[in-house]
Amino acid sequence: MQIRYCTYTDTGDRPVNEDRLCACRTPAGCCFAVADGLGGLDLGDEAAELACRAVADYAAILPAFSSRALEQMFFAAQQAILERQHALHCESQMKTTLNVVLVGPQAIHWAHVGDSRTYYARGQRLVRRTFDHSVTQMLSAIGQVQEREIRFHEDRSKLLRVLGTPWARSQVEVEADLPLDPPQQLLLCSDGFWEYITEEQIQICLEEADGPELWMENMRELIRRNEHGRPGERDNRTAVAVWIDPEGGAKEEA
Template identity: 30%
Template sequence: MPESSLLSDTTLPLVLSLAQLSHAGGRQVNQDSWGSVLQEDLACVIVSDGVGGEYGGEIASNIVVHSIMEMFVEEASFGPRALQSYIEHAVTQLNRRQAQIPRLKDMSSTVAVLLIDQKNRCALWAHMGDTRSYLFRRNELHSVTKDHSLIQQFVDAGHCSAEQLRRHPRRSILTAAVGVEGSAPAEVTQSATQLQDGDAFLMCSDGFWEWISEAEMEQAAVQAGSAQEWLDLMHAIVEKNGSASNIPLDNCTAFTIHIADPRTSPSANC
């Protein structure tokens, strides 16, 4: 999938349509957090998953999301350096809370962040852990993030099949997460990807993607006519597959973001 530099023309900004869901699944507490914010023609979307059921996981994910949103609102900018700074701010804020409250010292969280420049028609993304981002374009789904997990390392080394990312008993062991001492750093795209009319993003926690395959995500996107319909179709599959299993269901969170060019889609709504 080719990447491009930012456009500099004065065309109309892209129109974004967002849909979102989050629920506790089979857990008593929903440790996922999420947020979206628009500053002029810049949009920031975040999904964060409190890790591993540790005490305070829901606090960790909430701190991560609100720290990123807070800094984005104060210093809204588009670029790899800005995106990195938003995540570093979240790391700092979470570390500060860990130091202040001893019982929260082990809390941590994954994160996925999407930045969209509507005017210049470009996107950047970053992540830590196994919260994922996908790009649907021209009837094909592309994974734009790769899990920071032990099993992903096994898959990369040829010791596991990709299918085991969803079912391996050790699939929740992460190699990067906000709040974990010695964690690998956030992975941030270094070049903006030019957006096209009809593009759509999916951002989701593992409680969502574990119960739906990429082929099912793609087929649902082909059938859907909007961000909400795509999300509804996928969630129905997640619920069906999850309910048919004897594995306890995790917290489940997902965002879908549909991209429309107002010149070719005059009826598009925010």
Template identity: 30%
Template sequence: MLCIGFEWRLNCSRTVLAAAGIVVPHSAIATHHLSKFSDSVGVPLRVEYADLSLIGDREENQDRVQVLEGERAVLLLAIDGMGGHSDGAKAAQLATESFREAFGRITQPVFDPIGFLHLAIGRAHLRLVTLGARLSLESRPRATCALCLVQDDAAYFAHVGDSRIYHLRNGAVRERTRDHSHVELLLQEGVITEEEIAAHPMRNFVECCLGGDTWLPGMTITRQKRLQPNDVLMVCTDGLWSGLGDDSIGRLAGDSEALSGGLRRLGEQSVRACGPYSDNTSAAALRYLGKDTAASAGSRTGKAADKPQRKVVAR
């Protein structure tokens, strides 16, 4: 991926993560989680989420995805670093740590979600800028990112570059973020179609990124998106969406199978479609299952409500 003339890919290498006490395989198969967190008045909200990262046809997996679960909010992350720059792996790890720390510090539910996302991206950008301060501009580590904050029955999107966020409903793509890229501009101007993006020679050029230049990167932060039961939210790197059409992605919200199975199917489909030059292919997805009214009623009548449960099944 190029950031106006600079090539980059996120390196989330085993060596760097091992030094931080984190073990990440080259290809992390989708895992399945069932969980609950409370809304602003204490009513439990049920969610299902999964994450996936495949190495594709690359020598190492340079993507980073994570689902951060708090007491009253969930944050989905997808980070794609620039492998063409020095310290790409370290840049990815720093960005991940920065977002994790920001989410861990904030009081939940977040009073100002838009302000929180703006500040979190700014701090992550500053860390990457500091990391590359002594390097030439062309060599400085960079990354794209996509963040989705879920609290109460709503979601907030923020992204930089061409990592995307999808909002799916009833088996179709309801909305997706618009890339900060040259081909996205061509698409909006009607010069190319959505189907022509993947094969366009300028597809890997992005206009905004974390790191590199000192000024704050251009970012897009959306206002509140109301959720309905069975809506699916997905953050992903370009390695996933570049090999898939909206019809394929939309089916993730229409399938009756566990979210992890659908996400794995999407990842493998994208790798096959882009082979033998497929990129790292990564995503995290969350299905909003609605309010747990039974647990809420139990707590109001003095009965012990179900404790938040988390089920993890390796696939």
């Protein structure tokens, strides 16, 4: 089995990049994460940094990946943020989204909190994605907003679940484990990335790629075209593209 990946992050038109990512190999497999610190609140970048660091540290000591271990990663990230909030007396600040994908020898485990997204493809065909913990996603679920209207809806930035706010473990949305059955592809990305590219366009970029780097390059080119006419509005954008092939040794690209 060969695992290739490509990472990308850009500050956009914001003064600070509040996104963070994690992409690492561990004894249990490969660990990927994207965190997007909440804009409009101070210390969002620190919250995202703490979340990704907690995920990487926890993954490094695991003998094996599992859904239970994935939940514990989110708990560790949450605790790290809450402790830092308490130390700085800033409980109303320092919040972040978090998406994590663990690729083990037998299965793929993934979970999220917030509106960063994970897309999953089988044989270069998009199969599913995570659903945002946001007001607009909720409105879409009950038919008050069309799915295509989520991206630039006036309430899209209003989130229902994030790290850094008191919550129960049940608020972490853990997807059903996927058997490791290459070829498979995954995309983790912050809202600044997916906002300017549709699922149909992600699919087209995937079909035209032979690996994570070209897939990422194709998507970035489409995003540049789609954002034309919106000068000064570019949010931080971060993405990790993962490509799992059936043969060969593990290979990393960044």
